[in-house]
Amino acid sequence: MAHFGMKMACTFLALLGLSLAGMAPAAAAPPPRTQGLIGNDVSWPQCGKSLPAGQAFAIVGVTGGLANNTNPCLAQQLAWAAGSTGGTAQPKVALYVNTANPGLAGSWWPSSNTYAGTQIANPYGTCGGAVDLACSYMYGYAKAYDDATIRGVNNPGNYFWWLDVETGNSWQTTTALNRADLEGMATYFKSITSGAAGAGVGIYSTASQWGTIAGTVPTSSPLAGxxxxxxxxxxxxxxxxxxxxxxxxxxSRVSVTQYVSSGLDYDYSCP
Structure with a gap:
């Protein structure tokens, strides 16, 4: 697949290349900005690095490359993001999370429709611990719940949440199982952001990766739109x-597009 600056890996690979060449990474000079349109996305690869200044909007990774961990620099990067200037159709600060469906190979897999003491309405029936639609849905719902409640995000219902869907994470070979997982995540984020201005949920991926992971999404799915x-x-x-x-x-319409310059991810807010 063509290079497109995957957030989990692009900055790491750029820094590794500099290290192998015997060079220290330097702060990248930001490319010319189109006033009021250009933002940046950052996450764990930028920990301890100089971040751009003057961004119109920022999208910060909550997880640390996997669906079940936390970006160790989340607090610092959220503080940086708060300085975004605004002026676009995007919120000044949005969030993104890694996604996956590891099945029984993961460190945790659901065995019921209950999570964090709450019975979850499951459109696929009862989860009993198998790698099926019902448990895939519960896994996604649980990961989204964790992202919003245990990773250090204050007032999670006030944010726009992007689901980062990439083949570099662990997925099932059956696309229906992966769709159920992502539907669980989307449903949870929709439930906490409903009614909040500028909040909601969206999808980050390429058409190729999305097709490989999720396949064709029915119009009735919470992933449609x-x-x-x-x-x-x-x-x-x-x-x-x-x-x-x-x-x-x-x-769905394309709301944001990403490009890579000097090892950093830049984002364009579509008109």
Whole structure:
């Protein structure tokens, strides 16, 4: 697949290349910004690194590369993001989370429809511990619950949450199971953000990765319709062009596009 600046790996690989060449990583000079449109996304690979200044909006990774851990620099990066200038269709600060469906290979797998003491309405029936639709849904719901409640995000219902869906994480070979997992996540985030201005849920992926992981999404699915955030560009011009491509699911429009410059992720807010 073409290089598109995956947030889990692109910055790590850039820094590794510098290290192997005997060079120390230097703070990248930000490329020219289009006033009021350019933002940045950051996460654990940027821990301890200089971050851009003057971004219109920021998208901060809550998890640390896996669906079941925390970005160790989350607090510092949220403080940086609070300085975003605004002026776009995007909220000044949004969040993203890694996603996965590891099944029984994971460190935890659900065995009921109860999580954190609450009985969850499960559209796929009762989870009994198998790697099936019902338990995949519960796994996704539980990971989203954790992202909102135990990772250090204050007032999680006031944020827009992006689901980072990439083949670099662990997934089942059956796309229906992965869709159920992502539906559980989307349902939870929708439940806590309903009614909050600028809050909600969207999907970050490429069309190729999304098709491999989730397949075709039925129009009745909670994954149909949320905004899409598309990577894949190496320039601002390419990112602008990607605003005109189809969204990842039925009824979805491309809201944000990503491009990579000097080892940093930049994001364009589509008009």
């Amino acid at each position: 949320p905004p899409s955030w598309l990577p894949g560009a190496n320039t601002l011009r390419g990112a602008k062009s990607n605003c005109s491509v189809p969204g990842l699911t039925s009824g």
